[in-house]
Amino acid sequence: MEIYQLRTFITVAQQGHLTQAAEILHLSQPAVTAQIKALEEETGVSLFERSSSGVLLTEAGKLLLPEAEKILAGSRDMLNRAKSLRGQLAGKLRVGTILSPDTLRLGPWLSVLRSAYPLVQMSTVQGVSGGVLNEVRKKELDAGFFIGRNPYQTVHTLPLMDLPYVVAVPNGLREALDGADWRELGRYPWVGASQFSSLSKLHAEVWRERNIAPKKVGDIDQEQSMQACVEAGLGLCMLRREHALTAEREGRLWVWGDTAMNVSLSFIYPAEMESEPLVGVMVQALREVWPEAGI
Numbered sequence: 001m002e003i004y005q006l007r008t009f010i011t012v013a014q015q016g017h018l019t020q021a022a023e024i025l026h027l028s029q030p031a032v033t034a035q036i037k038a039l040e041e042e043t044g045v046s047l048f049e050r051s052s053s054g055v056l057l058t059e060a061g062k063l064l065l066p067e068a069e070k071i072l073a074g075s076r077d078m079l080n081r082a083k084s085l086r087g088q089l090a091g092k093l094r095v096g097t098i099l100s101p102d103t104l105r106l107g108p109w110l111s112v113l114r115s116a117y118p119l120v121q122m123s124t125v126q127g128v129s130g131g132v133l134n135e136v137r138k139k140e141l142d143a144g145f146f147i148g149r150n151p152y153q154t155v156h157t158l159p160l161m162d163l164p165y166v167v168a169v170p171n172g173l174r175e176a177l178d179g180a181d182w183r184e185l186g187r188y189p190w191v192g193a194s195q196f197s198s199l200s201k202l203h204a205e206v207w208r209e210r211n212i213a214p215k216k217v218g219d220i221d222q223e224q225s226m227q228a229c230v231e232a233g234l235g236l237c238m239l240r241r242e243h244a245l246t247a248e249r250e251g252r253l254w255v256w257g258d259t260a261m262n263v264s265l266s267f268i269y270p271a272e273m274e275s276e277p278l279v280g281v282m283v284q285a286l287r288e289v290w291p292e293a294g295i
Contacts (some may be wrong), residue, residue, distance in 0.1 A: 001042055003075050006068045008035040009047060009221035013065050014154055017054035024138050073275070073282030080277055091278050092117035096132030096144030097124045098198075099223075103163075103212040103265075104145055105289045112285040120281065128221050136268050143269035143282055147198035156271040158283065160293045164241040165202060170233040174254040185256070186212025189235035202238050203262060227253075268294075 005129065011034065022029045040047050047061040063293075083089070088142045101107055108120060125132075125141065132144035137155050150157045167185065169177055177184060186207070195197035197245070207213060215236045220226045221276050226237050227244075228286040231252045247253045267286055287295050 001039065003072065005035045005039045005104045006072050008032055008067065009039055009068050010072060012036060012055060013057055013061065015054075016056065020054075023207045026221075029267065040190045053248060072272075076275060083277060088119055089117050089277055089281065092121045092141045093121065093123070093282065094136060094140075095124050095280055095282075096141045097126050098129050098132060098145050098147065099265075106127065108289045109285050110287050116285070118283050120278065128194065128196045129198035131202070132267060134196070137145050138269060139270055142273070143267065143279065146266050148201050149264070150268060152264065154271050155268050156274060158286065158293070158295050160265045160267060160268040160286075160290050160295075162262040164262055164266050165238045166244050166260050167236060167256040168227065168230045168244045168247070169236050169240040169254045169256045170230055171254055172233050173236070173253070177256060180256070182210040182212055185236060186210070186214050189216065189217045191226045191229040191235045191237040192215040193218030193226065193237070194219045197221055197223075198225060198263065199226065199238055202261065206261060208240065 008021065008025060008027075011025055012018060015021045015024065018029050018032055023033045025032065027033065036047060043064070045060040045064070046058050048055040049058055050056075061155055093235065097104060097106060106124070113120060115120060125135075127135070127144075129145075129147045132141065133146050133150065133152070133155065135141040136144050136146075137152050145155070145162075147163065174190060175186070190203065193203060214236075218228060218229065221240065223243075227239055227247065229235065230239070231247065236256075238261065241255075244255050248255045267283075269279055269282070283295060286293070
């Protein structure tokens with residue numbers, strides 16, 4: 001019985017699907033199937049049964065899963081302990097970033113990390129919120145920043161702050177929409193957000209709650225680009241209140257109403273890396289630059 005076989009068993013159990021598990025493990029589906037088969041032959045029991053949506057644990061699999069998790073956790077703890085015995089913490093971290101560096105307090109955070117752990121090499125990858133979440137889920141990134149609700153149990157979430165969003169309207173529609181309700185807003189075009197943008201989920205949630213179905217104009221992946229579309233008169237969209245109010249003061253758009261929708265900004269990392277020393281130093285540095293978050 002090998003550690004990599006147990007890791008595959010646990011990942012398949014978590015995902016409930018061989019293809020998704022293979023994607024996360026960076027293996028082919030036949031390789032995942034072969035590892036599960038080898039583990040079943042060695043244990044002498046069937047671990048999974050196929051279903052219409054993927055695979056399900058057998059009763060034997062349910063009983064053995066906690067044992068496999070304990071063994072895998074023990075192996076990680078042993079490796080972490082060995083690393084701590086070697087001396088000063090060292091390693092490489094890839095972190096997904098979104099929004100602006102000021103919003104994330106990225107400079108102070110990286111400065112704290114560099115000062116306390118000079119041998120830890122940090123690189124950042126700018127992206128959109130949903131893309132960062134997906135790459136953290138697949139462990140292509142060690143951690144990242146994310147806006148919205150995290151649906152994955154395999155990704156740990158540390159809330160940092162709530163970001164208020166408002167409805168931004170082109171100046172040319174101000175007269176038509178001054179005093180309008182949500183039903184009226186739904187009759188006008190909205191700037192569409194790409195599927196990986198946090199604004200895509202925010203728009204969908206707001207439209208569903210208000211029972212409107214606006215026509216979408218494009219699929220834009222960055223909030224700054226969406227704001228530019230509003231300023232150009234292409235349609236309405238949700239923007240962060242501070243940016244929308246600044247643009248309104250400068251006469252570039254109009255903010256409808258005074259109601260703000262709060263969206264959570266969080267720091268995320270793979271849940272199974274909870275005990276990793278490198279994750280610990282990232283979280284400790286976050287506590288210093290985000291004291292009000294209560295991490």
